[in-house]
Structures are given as structure tokens and as C-alpha cells.
Amino acid sequence: MDSTRKGKWSIQRFGMLLLFAALAIFALFPLATLAVASFKPAQELIRFGLNLRLDRELLTFDNYVHIFSPETFYLKWYANSIIIALVFTVLCLLLSSMVGYALAVYRFKLRNLIFLLVLVIMAVPLEIIMLPLYQLSIDMKLINNMWGVILPFVVAPLPIFFFRQYASGLPKDFLDAARVDGCTEYGIFFRIMMPLMAPAFSSMAILQALFSWNNFLWPLIVLNNTAKLTIPIGLSTLLTPYGNNYQVLIAGSVFAIIPVLIVFVFFQRYFIEGMTAGGVKG
Amino acid sequence: MTGRRSNLLYSQKIAPYVFVVPFLLSFAIFFVYPVYSAITMSFQEIVPGEAKYVGTANYEELWNPSFLKALKNSTVYTALTIVLLIPIPLVLAVFLNSKAMVFKNFFRSTLFIPALTSVVVAGTIFRMAFGELDGSLMNTIVTALGFEKQRWLGDQWLALMTLLILACWRWMGINLLYFMAGLQNIPKELYESAEIDGAGTWKKFTRITVPLLKPITIYVFTISIYGGYAMFTESYMLWSGNRSPKDIGLTMVGYLYRSGWEQFNLGLGAAVGVVLLVITLLVTVIQLRFFGLFKKED
Numbered sequence: 111m112d113s114t115r116k117g118k119w120s121i122q123r124f125g126m127l128l129l130f131a132a133l134a135i136f137a138l139f140p141l142a143t144l145a146v147a148s149f150k151p152a153q154e155l156i157r158f159g160l161n162l163r164l165d166r167e168l169l170t171f172d173n174y175v176h177i178f179s180p181e182t183f184y185l186k187w188y189a190n191s192i193i194i195a196l197v198f199t200v201l202c203l204l205l206s207s208m209v210g211y212a213l214a215v216y217r218f219k220l221r222n223l224i225f226l227l228v229l230v231i232m233a234v235p236l237e238i239i240m241l242p243l244y245q246l247s248i249d250m251k252l253i254n255n256m257w258g259v260i261l262p263f264v265v266a267p268l269p270i271f272f273f274r275q276y277a278s279g280l281p282k283d284f285l286d287a288a289r290v291d292g293c294t295e296y297g298i299f300f301r302i303m304m305p306l307m308a309p310a311f312s313s314m315a316i317l318q319a320l321f322s323w324n325n326f327l328w329p330l331i332v333l334n335n336t337a338k339l340t341i342p343i344g345l346s347t348l349l350t351p352y353g354n355n356y357q358v359l360i361a362g363s364v365f366a367i368i369p370v371l372i373v374f375v376f377f378q379r380y381f382i383e384g385m386t387a388g389g390v391k392g
Numbered sequence: 393m394t395g396r397r398s399n400l401l402y403s404q405k406i407a408p409y410v411f412v413v414p415f416l417l418s419f420a421i422f423f424v425y426p427v428y429s430a431i432t433m434s435f436q437e438i439v440p441g442e443a444k445y446v447g448t449a450n451y452e453e454l455w456n457p458s459f460l461k462a463l464k465n466s467t468v469y470t471a472l473t474i475v476l477l478i479p480i481p482l483v484l485a486v487f488l489n490s491k492a493m494v495f496k497n498f499f500r501s502t503l504f505i506p507a508l509t510s511v512v513v514a515g516t517i518f519r520m521a522f523g524e525l526d527g528s529l530m531n532t533i534v535t536a537l538g539f540e541k542q543r544w545l546g547d548q549w550l551a552l553m554t555l556l557i558l559a560c561w562r563w564m565g566i567n568l569l570y571f572m573a574g575l576q577n578i579p580k581e582l583y584e585s586a587e588i589d590g591a592g593t594w595k596k597f598t599r600i601t602v603p604l605l606k607p608i609t610i611y612v613f614t615i616s617i618y619g620g621y622a623m624f625t626e627s628y629m630l631w632s633g634n635r636s637p638k639d640i641g642l643t644m645v646g647y648l649y650r651s652g653w654e655q656f657n658l659g660l661g662a663a664v665g666v667v668l669l670v671i672t673l674l675v676t677v678i679q680l681r682f683f684g685l686f687k688k689e690d
Contacts (some may be wrong), residue, residue: 123492130488133564134502138652140517143511143529154519157527183521205414214405222605224412231423231675235622237645238665241652242429243422265418295407316665324510326625326646331653342512349516351634363513370508380499385507386569 136216141367148173148364152357173361182358183336187344190256194340195322198260202318203251203311205265211299211307215282225274231267236328244331258332259325259340269314276302276310309380316377317384320370341366430669433662450663459664461639463649467554469622469643473559477567478612484564485571486601500572504565514562515629519545522630524552543547550639558626567612575601576610610683617675621668624649644668 123204147155149169171346178183212218225380243262252258280303288298303313323386333339339347348355374381402405434450436443488496506514521529522544531541544550578601588594624645628634631641634650642650644664652661 112415113589126487126490126493127495128501130484130493130499133484134499137503137506137561137565140514140521141505143521144513144517150468157525163527205418208411209415212408216408216411218405218408220412221408224415227419228415231419232424232670233618234427234672235618236674237622237624237648238669239423239426239430241648241658241661241665242426242433244428244652245658246421262418262422265415294412295404296402296404299411307502320508324512326511339404342510345516346512346629346633349519349629359516363516367509367513371505374501374505381508382500382569385504385566386573 116170119177126356144360145159148361152360155356155360176357177361177365180224183339183344184358184362184365186337187339187341190338191340191366192322194256194259195319197256198322199315199319202269203314204230206269206314207273207304207311208299209265209270210275211277211303212279213270215278215303216286228267228270228274229294232262232271236263240328240331247332252332254333254335254338256338259329265313265329266318269318272314273307273310273344275309280306309383310375312380313384316380318372320381320384323366323370393503429636429661430665433659434660434666436662438658444582446659450659451671453660453668454663456640459647460641462644464622465552465640465642466623466644469555469559469623470617472552473563473620474613474616476556476560477616481567481612482571482605482609484600485568485575486597489572489575494533499567500565503568506562506564509562511562511625512629513560516624518554518558519630519632520560537686546637547642548638548640551636554630555623555626555641556629559623569610570608571605574605578604595672596609607634610679614675614679618672621645621671661682 125166145357146164149171150164151170151172153167154168176182209224209228213221213228242348247253247262250258252261264365284302288302293301325340326346329340329343330346336344336347341362345359345366348359348362401410431528433443433445435445437446437449438444487493489498492527523531524541524543524546525531526535530544535541542550544554582600582604583596586600591599622645623643627636627641627643628649630636634646634654635644636644644667648661648664648668651657652665
């Protein structure tokens with residue numbers, strides 16, 4: 111009896127392994143074709159589209175050489191993306207953690223109302239208000255300006271929600287002890303609570319930096335000067351029917367994923383926590 | 393005087409308000425005002441420097457083939473992503489969570505990798521792989537299997553299929569993670585006592601797993617609706633800038649973008665935004681009505 115059971119398990123195990131292997135190939139295959147394509151001459155791409163064909167003689171680093179040459183804006187876009195991601199993430203984490211912390215720790219009048227507003231903002235997609243937001247950005251002189259990309263979303267509902275959940279779970283008995291020792295309310299937050307919330311900061315830092323790095327719709331609207339673009343917007347301007355810039359498009363896409371993959375390999379846990387943060391139960 | 397004021401600023405009463413000031417400011421400027429302004433604009437005809445009240449004219453103008461096509465495309469896309477991206481990741485999560493499975497972490501991470509790419513990169517890949525050229529990846533595959541080559545992005549159903557494959561590629565791993573997180577919260581004793589009562593795998597799945605995953609399923613369902621109706625970048629990338637033949641890839645947000653930024657018809661664009669807002673509110677109300685917001689499900 112035991113042996114038949116074992117046999118059944120191994121068939122099941124084999125079947126599942128096969129299924130997941132197929133899914134893993136489905137997940138990685140498109141990225142593999144992109145990586146292969148980045149080493150092919152652009153004419154090949156225009157003639158044959160994306161495929162896995164690989165001619166030894168045709169392989170070339172030209173595309174990568176090209177994106178780093180001063181003829182293209184690619185490095186400029188890369189720098190813009192890095193600066194925007196850094197400033198956005200730092201500000202977003204600071205401001206959102208303050209709100210989340212206040213909602214978790216203090217019993218004040220607006221507390222429930224603010225929490226409700228946070229949930230409402232989470233439910234209303236940006237797309238609905240982007241037209242008036244664009245008008246507002248014109249009035250505030252935020253067009254073609256990195257602050258125009260950053261400011262409207264810097265106090266983000268999801269991180270507030272996440273920090274609130276996290277801070278609610280922390281012990282609070284030492285808060286009064288700290289007060290007796292002469293620590294101010296702000297001192298408590300910056301010197302005591304922030305270090306305690308470090309894991310939450312890691313998850314949210316990764317989530318927000320990734321969001322900023324890949325963000326498309328809003329930067330597309332606010333930025334229209336070629337030198338000011340971020341990587342996704344810059345790349346999207348290259349996808350013209352004439353295909354004259356495919357080498358930058360392909361090599362640039364690969365080069366944009368690499369830092370994300372590196373961070374993912376080292377900080378997987380925080381990625382996963384951050385990305386599934388919305389599902390955290392209240 | 394100043395001493396007293398700074399004491400007040402540092403008091404426990406005022407501190408929480410200081411902490412939430414940035415939120416309140418940003419909420420008023422970048423949320424309340426735009427929402428109010430979207431509603432006002434949707435009743436106006438706007439030419440540079442002048443806004444004229446036109447009643448419901450913008451909403452009446454929405455009753456045109458392009459908008460209805462966009463509404464239909466977005467609705468069909470949303471419905472099908474839900475049909476595909478809830479049951480499949482749920483079952484996969486159960487498989488991946490089972491004792492018999494090996495290399496769990498490897499598969500979990502691998503399936504998650506597409507979610508790390510931007511829609512721009514994903515769209516670039518899919519646009520080229522689903523190109524109409526003989527040598528494109530998909531045409532190589534179908535001709536090798538003995539079928540005719542296809543114009544993937546030129547036909548209504550093939551275009552929808554391409555969008556759905558793209559959605560599955562990017563979202564399967566994330567939804568899988570949501571369901572796996574939900575499975576961690578189901579107490580093992582439930583399965584043990586069910587086994588003692590003689591319940592088989594199927595019965596355990598339908599009687600324990602599915603009902604106890606309800607909260608996370610509702611969450612995934614809700615974000616899928618929001619995400620489905622907000623879909624735009626995928627279509628923007630596949631058809632290089634919102635220009636699909638016969639609008640086969642036009643979405644609600646694509647229509648908003650077209651009226652607001654390509655035709656400078658701000659009033660019409662704002663009206664599309666308000667329609668989207670109504671859809672969002674309906675979804676939220678239905679969700680609240682049937683499932684409750686703060687109700688503890690367990």
C-alpha cells in the first residue's frame with residue numbers, strides 16, 4: 111500500500127514539475143529572445159522581427175556601443191530615471207511613513223477619516239484625473255520638470271497603508287518611557303520607530319523605486335523634451351513604424367532590466383513583500 | 393511666547409497633525425482639485441483661454457462608434473483577464489504549495505520575473521514577436537505547426553488574444569504570489585481533520601481552500617477590474633502610439649488620451665474620465681455591498 115502511494119506521488123510530482131517547467135519557459139522565453147536580439151544587427155530585426163535565430167557571424171556588440179555613444183540620448187534618459195527614482199523613493203518613504211505611523215500610533219480626530227481617504231485614493235486610478243492633473247501641472251510650471259513627475263504621487267496611498275499595518279504591529283509601551291526621558295514626538299519617530307520599521311522601509315523602497323523606474327503614463331504626459339525623458343518614455347518614442355532606431359530600443363530595453371534583475375536576485379524577499387503589500391489584511 | 397508655541401508644536405495633541413500635513417496638502421492639490429475639475433470640465437467646451445458650459449453635450453458626443461468600441465474592448469479585456477488570471481494562478485498556487493512539489497522557490501521567483509519588466513519593454517517584445525513578418529517569432533511557430541501565418545495585430549480576435557497573452561505573461565506571477573500568501577494563512581489543522589473525516593483532494597480544495605481564499609480572491613478580483621479598465625500602455629506599445637487598425641486595440645484610457653492630447657478636446661476627455669470614475673465607484677459599491685470593507689472574513 112505504501113509503495114503504490116509513493117508511486118502516485120511521484121507521477122503527480124513529475125506532472126507538476128513538467129507544468130511549472132513549461133510555465134517557467136513561457137516566463138523567460140520572451141526576455142531571452144530580447145536578449146538574443148540585442149546582439150544582432152538592427153537590419154536583421156527590421157527584416158525578420160524578433161526570433162531566436164542566431165548566426166555566429168552576425169553577432170555584434172554594436173547596439174550596446176551605440177546606446178553609449180553621444181549620438182543617442184540613452185545615457186541621459188538613464189541618468190534622469192535614476193535621479194527621479196532616487197528622489198521619488200526617498201521622499202515617498204519619508205512622507206508616507208509619517209502618515210502611516212501617525213495613523214497607527216495616535217488617537218486623533220481625523221484618524222479614521224484619513225484612513226478612509228487613503229483607501230479611496232487607492233481605488234481611484236490616475237487615468238481618471240490625468241487630464242485636469244495635466245492642466246494643473248501646466249499652471250504650476252511642472253511640465254518638462256522632474257518635480258512634475260514626482261510631486262503628484264509622492265504621498266502614495268499603498269505605502270501609507272503598508273506602514274500603518276506595520277507600525278500597528280509594533281510594541282508601543284516604550285513610547286511613554288521615551289517621553290519621560292525627554293524624547294520629543296518627532297524624536298521618537300525618527301530615532302526609535304524608523305529603525306524598528308526598517309523591514310517595511312525595505313519592501314516599500316523596492317516597490318516605489320520599481321514603480322518609478324517603470325512608470326509610463328504620467329511621465330509620458332509631463333515630459334516631452336527629448337533630453338528630459340525617462341527610459342520607458344524615451345524607448346517608446348523609438349518604436350516608430352520606420353524602425354530607424356531599433357538598435358537603441360532593443361539594447362536599451364535589455365540594459366534597463368539589468369539593474370532591476372540584480373536587485374531582485376539579492377532582495378527577493380522585500381520585492382515579494384512589497385509587490386503583494388496591497389493584499390495585506392487590515 | 394515662542395517657547396509656548398514650540399511646546400504646543402511638540403505636544404502629543406499636535407504631533408499627529410504635523411505628521412499628516414503632507415498627506416492632506418497632496419490630497420487637496422493632487423486629488424480633490426483634479427477630481428472636482430474633471431467633473432466640471434466634462435460639462436464644458438474648452439478652447440485655449442475660455443471654457444463654456446455646454447450641459448451634457450460631451451456625454452452625448454460619447455455615444456459614437458469609437459468610444460463604444462473602446463468601452464467594449466476594455467470590458468471584454470477586463471472580463472477575460474479575470475477569467476484567466478484568477479482560477480489559473482489559484483490552482484497553480486495550490487500546486488506550488490503542495491508537499492509533493494520541488495524547487496518551489498525557484499519557480500515562484502522565475503514566474504515573477506516578467507512583473508519586473510516595464511510595460512514598454514514587454515510591449516516592445518510582444519510587438520516584434522507578434523509581428524506580421526514571415527520570420528517573426530509567432531509566425532515561425534504557427535507555420536512550423538502547419539498553420540497559415542497571421543497578421544496578429546491586424547485582426548480583432550488575434551489582437552485581443554495578443555493582449556491577453558501579454559497580460560498573462562506579466563501578471564501570472566504576481567497573482568500566484570497573492571494566492572500563495574493567502575494559502576499561508578489557512579491553518580493546517582483544517583486539512584488534517586478533513587483527512588481524518590475521509591475528504592479527498594478535490595473535496596479539500598473546494599470545501600476548504602477556495603472558501604478560505606475568498607478575501608484574497610476578492611482583492612485580486614477588484615484590482616483586476618480597476619487594472620483592466622485602466623489598461624492603456626499595452627495597447628499604446630503594441631500599435632506604436634494608440635493607432636490600431638479600425639480601433640481594434642483602442643481602450644477607454646486610449647480614447648481619453650486621444651480626445652485630450654491628440655484632438656485637444658478636453659471636455660470630451662474629461663467626460664471619459666468621469667465615465668471611468670463611475671465604473672470604479674460602481675465596482676467599489678458592489679464590492680462593499682456584497683463583501684464589506686472592514687469585515688473580518690475569518
